[in-house]
Amino acid sequence: MFFIKRNCVLFFCFVFALNLKAQDGSKAIALKTILQSIEKQHHVYFNYIENEIVVIKIEPPKRSLSLNDKIVYLEKKTNLLFDKVDSQFITISSKKEVELICGYVFSKNDNLPQESANIQILNGSHTTTDKKGYFEIKKENATEIEISHVGFRSQKIAVANLKNKNCLKIFLELDVLELDNVMANHYLASGISKTTEGTFVVKPKKLGILPGLIEPDVLQTMLQIPGIYTADESLSSINVRGGTHDQNLFLWNGIKMYQTGHFFGLISAFNPNLPSTVSISKNGSSAFYGESVSSVVDISSDPNKFEKPQFSAGINMINADIYSKFNINKNGFLEIAARKSITDLIKTPTYTKYYNKAFQNTTVSDFATKQNIDYQNDEKFNFYDITLKYSQKIGEKDHLILDLIAINDQLDVNQKATINEIVQSENNRLYQKNHGANLLWKRNWNTNNSSKISVFSSSYELDAEKNKIQDNQIVKQENTLLDNGLKIENNHSITSKFSFNNGYQFNEIGSTNLDQVNTPAFYRKIKEVLRTHALIVEGKYNDTLSKIYLNVGMRLNYIEKFKKYLFEPRLQFNYGISSSLSLEILGEFKSQNCFQVIDLQGDYFGVEKRRWILSNNSTVPIQKSKQASIGLSYNKNNWLITLDNFYKKVTGINSSGQGFQNQLEFAKINGDYEVFGSEILVQKKINHFITWLSYAYNDNNYNFPGIEQTEFSNNFELNNVVSWAGTYDIGNLKIALGSKWYSGRPETTPIGIDYSDSLNPTIEYNTPNNKNLENFFQVNFSTTYRWESSNNTQYKLGLSIINVFNKQNEISEYYRINTHTNSIEDVKAYSLERTPNLSFRVIF
Known part of the structure; x- marks a missing residue:
């Protein structure tokens, strides 16, 4: 009886040791192998440049995770960007090159989206918002971005803490022109306001357009x-x-x-x-x-x-x-x-x-x-x-x-x-x-x-x-x-x-x-x-x-x-x-x-x-x-x-x-x-x-x-x-x-x-x-x-x-x-x- 018990203990110890050894071996395997496994399991296809992933070895994600969770896991481990083109195709690229900042720009006054707002990375890229107020811009090496729009106060946002997957929601305040309260902000055209002091304030740099004028005279x-x-x-x-x-x-x-x-x-x-x-x-x-x-x-x-x-x-x-x-x-x-x-x-x-x-x-x-x-x-x-x-x-x-x-x-x-x-x-x-x-x-x-x-x-x-x-x-x-x-x-x-x-x-x-x-x-x-x-x-x-x-x-x-x-x-x-x-x-x-x-x-x-x-x-x-x-x-x-x-x-x-x-x-x-x-x-x-x-x-x-x-x-x-x-x-x-x-x-x-x-x-x-x-x-x-x-x-x-x-x-x-x-x-x-x-x- 003792002999049987001893052999069982030795058997389980042996199996456990083999298992540990197998797990140690799986801690870091080629990323390409992991991707092929995910493709078979979830019926998707990855598009990538061979040279960008061939040197990467990581511990594979748990098989029980969903596809989205696995992608999140891989992004954290590889510093690569996984872009889901549709339900079957996923593009992999270097996050350093194409990492984007996205967001929506609204008016704080009425919560309406603002089209043609200027988005500027200082000393870098520049873009404007679409009719839904949406924008995308390359992150590059920026430390902050500036958002400006005619009739609104400019706003700066630090880039360091922004997450690529979370689009910003930016609310711009009306430009009160540092002259107390504005009674009418778009008077005749953007860039012209009337204040509670009874004065008319014109900002030529932000002036829209008026008949017969091509310069803000x-x-x-x-x-x-x-x-x-x-x-x-x-x-x-x-x-x-x-x-x-x-x-x-x-x-x-x-x-x-x-x-x-x-x-x-x-x-x-x-x-x-x-x-x-x-x-x-x-x-x-x-x-x-x-x-x-x-x-x-x-x-x-x-x-x-x-x-x-x-x-x-x-x-x-x-x-x-x-x-x-x-x-x-x-x-x-x-x-x-x-x-x-x-x-x-x-x-x-x-x-x-x-x-x-x-x-x-x-x-x-x-x-x-x-x-x-x-x-x-x-x-x-x-x-x-x-x-x-x-x-x-x-x-x-x-x-x-x-x-x-x-x-x-x-x-x-x-x-x-x-x-x-x-x-x-x-x-x-x-x-x-x-x-x-x-x-x-x-x-x-x-x-x-x-x-x-x-x-x-x-x-x-x-x-x-x-x-x-x-x-x-x-x-x-x-x-x-x-x-x-x-x-x-x-x-x-x-x-x-x-x-x-x-x-x-x-x-x-x-x-x-x-x-x-x-x-x-x-x-x-x-x-x-x-x-x-x-x-x-x-x-x-x-x-x-x-x-x-x-x-x-x-x-x-x-x-x-x-x-x-x-x-x-x-x-x-x-x-x-x-x-x-x-x-x-x-x-x-x-x-x-x-x-x-x-x-x-x-x-x-x-x-x-x-x-x-x-x-x-x-x-x-x-x-x-x-x-x-x-x-x-x-x-x-x-x-x-x-x-x-x-x-x-x-x-x-x-x-x-x-x-x-x-x-x-x-x-x-x-x-x-x-x-x-x-x-x-x-x-x-x-x-x-x-x-x-x-x-x-x-x-x-x-x-x-x-x-x-x-x-x-x-x-x-x-x-x-x-x-x-x-x-x-x-x-x-x-x-x-x-x-x-x-x-x-x-x-x-x-x-x-x-x-x-x-x-x-x-x-x-x-x-x-x-x-x-x-x-x-x-x-x-x-x-x-x-x-x-x-x-x-x-x-x-x-x-x-x-x-x-x-x-x-x-x-x-x-x-x-x-x-x-x-x-x-x-x-x-x-x-x-x-x-x-x-x-x-x-x-x-």
């Missing part, structure tokens, strides 16, 4: 906003609620700009390809803004965000430009942008159309016989603008920023005309330039308190020289401005709902006007200087729960020369009646000491005939304005409806600043204008399509005491303005078609010629602005397409057509006496003819 964009228009298509004559162009405050990184257009108003002087944020206020502006009685346009390039070097270059049928941004040390960078006209190399069809518009002596005809008088011009024209930003962070609390800008236009024109068989000729030269600098220091004292101190300077110069060859007469004219200042701003966060801001501003403005003639000898030079001080206080209350936003400010100006104090209260109020309906009340008092006038319509060749002057507090009074508006905004289910009613009055205006070309041309009388108006916008967004219709009405009247008819229509009154647009934005393709119609501006018609002074006959006129020009109508089109090469270089191609139907729109008309024929000439100016433009841009 700041000033052309603001003309799409109801209540902002230009009666003569010039960006140097932008009217906001009936005001003149010089009554608007244009700031570029804290520098006041006195020149806003190239080509004498047909092109914006601000480089559209420079990343920036533009804040536009028609009413209720912050107390920190002074020296304007109309709107505020504040352009600021962002000094804080820098991730990697950037370079881009572009060209269109008018100009070429470059842009570059690069690190100079760990916490500092340089940003340079430059743009120059190509007119000295080639005169494109676009240039020809612009030239005909800007320098038309217009259609000049005999008022009685309608006989045309032809003028011939031989011109040379070019312009450039350059901007530079230096940003340096110093430690954790300090930030130093230097901004420089230079704008320059030059025109040489030889003009000839044959009148009564007599050839008259002139050689004319004109320069216009605006240079500026701003040095800003920011200090964050703690989480609740911060300060800004800036020193700025802006110089403007307009020079003209006219050489009348037959008379051997040389006429010189100069208008210069130098604006230097200091600004201090302190911000205090008292609670989560209430903040208090205060500051001080000093300005010294000097203007010089020179007129000189050699024959007969004449010389006049007028120089004036004004120094102003301003104390500013502002209190903000923002309760997101009760949906109340209130900003009350006060600006106290002191003008040294006049020993005069001016109080300027400001108000911004917004109340959310419901989640979709809000009420807005805005109001302000403002003043202005520096503005433009026209001495003679022929000054500076009649091209840029306005000159800047300063108030003297008597014959040239300080301009003052008061404005109030009340509005409603409805935003729900991709519908946006806004209604604004406003009242505006500006006193202290001089007739020489209003562009009269009738009996008041030389009057130089003071008065005021008063405007009542309404502005309506209805907008609907349907997936990738946005359409909107806007209407603006204003009743704008002058009041000039002391003349026979004291009240009459404003020269810049457009009673009715209607705009429509439809834009389609999907993926890399953007298309926009739009139209605008407005009633003709006022004009004054002649009665005949007064010969009471035989040596100096004059035109007899009807009452001022007794008639209106014909209505204006124009259709514009634009489209852009963007694509990317394998080396991540981006390309953008754009096409625009202004005035698609080539409609001849009269934009101004005046009358003059031809001394040779003793007849009245009818001088008309017309809008742009059909004008195409092409652009091409490369972004590295």
Whole structure:
């Protein structure tokens, strides 16, 4: 019995030992053998490269595991990627080469998937999301990925902890533009928002597309906003609620700009390809803004965000430009942008159309016989603008920023005309330039308190020289401005709902006007200087729960020369009646000491005939304005409806600043204008399509005491303005078609010629602005397409057509006496003819 037991024990020990030995041998076998076994068991087929698996030996998975579990097991053991093509075929590849990151991008606001969101591995691959918000991108050696999309805040996600099998779900927050709460995020187009402060914020880099625009031009964009228009298509004559162009405050990184257009108003002087944020206020502006009685346009390039070097270059049928941004040390960078006209190399069809518009002596005809008088011009024209930003962070609390800008236009024109068989000729030269600098220091004292101190300077110069060859007469004219200042701003966060801001501003403005003639000898030079001080206080209350936003400010100006104090209260109020309906009340008092006038319509060749002057507090009074508006905004289910009613009055205006070309041309009388108006916008967004219709009405009247008819229509009154647009934005393709119609501006018609002074006959006129020009109508089109090469270089191609139907729109008309024929000439100016433009841009 003992013998049997002993033999059984030995037998089992022997079998167990053999089993252990067999198991030891199976711990690491060829992967190919394991795959063949799985193929037989589960009736599948593996596709692989022999060399990638031949050297791999692992312990086989348990036979009882499911196919999916075995694949998971093999992926962990081999670091290979098993891609299940279908129920039978499985592809094996190196995970290192094709490991992917996948995900879905949604809007946090409404949980809708976001198509065409940009997915970027820093210094690596780039892709975009599909219509379901889905993306895949190679993992490569990335440490993080960046997700960005128009109208949303960019988001970065660390790659280290991401699992290849788990697709991300990414929710993007709306970009609130660091300007408190956004009331309407897609206003007219992506990249345009309206805030609870009542301001419109434009981010050109994120701007979608608008009719007639292939570049994110700041000033052309603001003309799409109801209540902002230009009666003569010039960006140097932008009217906001009936005001003149010089009554608007244009700031570029804290520098006041006195020149806003190239080509004498047909092109914006601000480089559209420079990343920036533009804040536009028609009413209720912050107390920190002074020296304007109309709107505020504040352009600021962002000094804080820098991730990697950037370079881009572009060209269109008018100009070429470059842009570059690069690190100079760990916490500092340089940003340079430059743009120059190509007119000295080639005169494109676009240039020809612009030239005909800007320098038309217009259609000049005999008022009685309608006989045309032809003028011939031989011109040379070019312009450039350059901007530079230096940003340096110093430690954790300090930030130093230097901004420089230079704008320059030059025109040489030889003009000839044959009148009564007599050839008259002139050689004319004109320069216009605006240079500026701003040095800003920011200090964050703690989480609740911060300060800004800036020193700025802006110089403007307009020079003209006219050489009348037959008379051997040389006429010189100069208008210069130098604006230097200091600004201090302190911000205090008292609670989560209430903040208090205060500051001080000093300005010294000097203007010089020179007129000189050699024959007969004449010389006049007028120089004036004004120094102003301003104390500013502002209190903000923002309760997101009760949906109340209130900003009350006060600006106290002191003008040294006049020993005069001016109080300027400001108000911004917004109340959310419901989640979709809000009420807005805005109001302000403002003043202005520096503005433009026209001495003679022929000054500076009649091209840029306005000159800047300063108030003297008597014959040239300080301009003052008061404005109030009340509005409603409805935003729900991709519908946006806004209604604004406003009242505006500006006193202290001089007739020489209003562009009269009738009996008041030389009057130089003071008065005021008063405007009542309404502005309506209805907008609907349907997936990738946005359409909107806007209407603006204003009743704008002058009041000039002391003349026979004291009240009459404003020269810049457009009673009715209607705009429509439809834009389609999907993926890399953007298309926009739009139209605008407005009633003709006022004009004054002649009665005949007064010969009471035989040596100096004059035109007899009807009452001022007794008639209106014909209505204006124009259709514009634009489209852009963007694509990317394998080396991540981006390309953008754009096409625009202004005035698609080539409609001849009269934009101004005046009358003059031809001394040779003793007849009245009818001088008309017309809008742009059909004008195409092409652009091409490369972004590295």
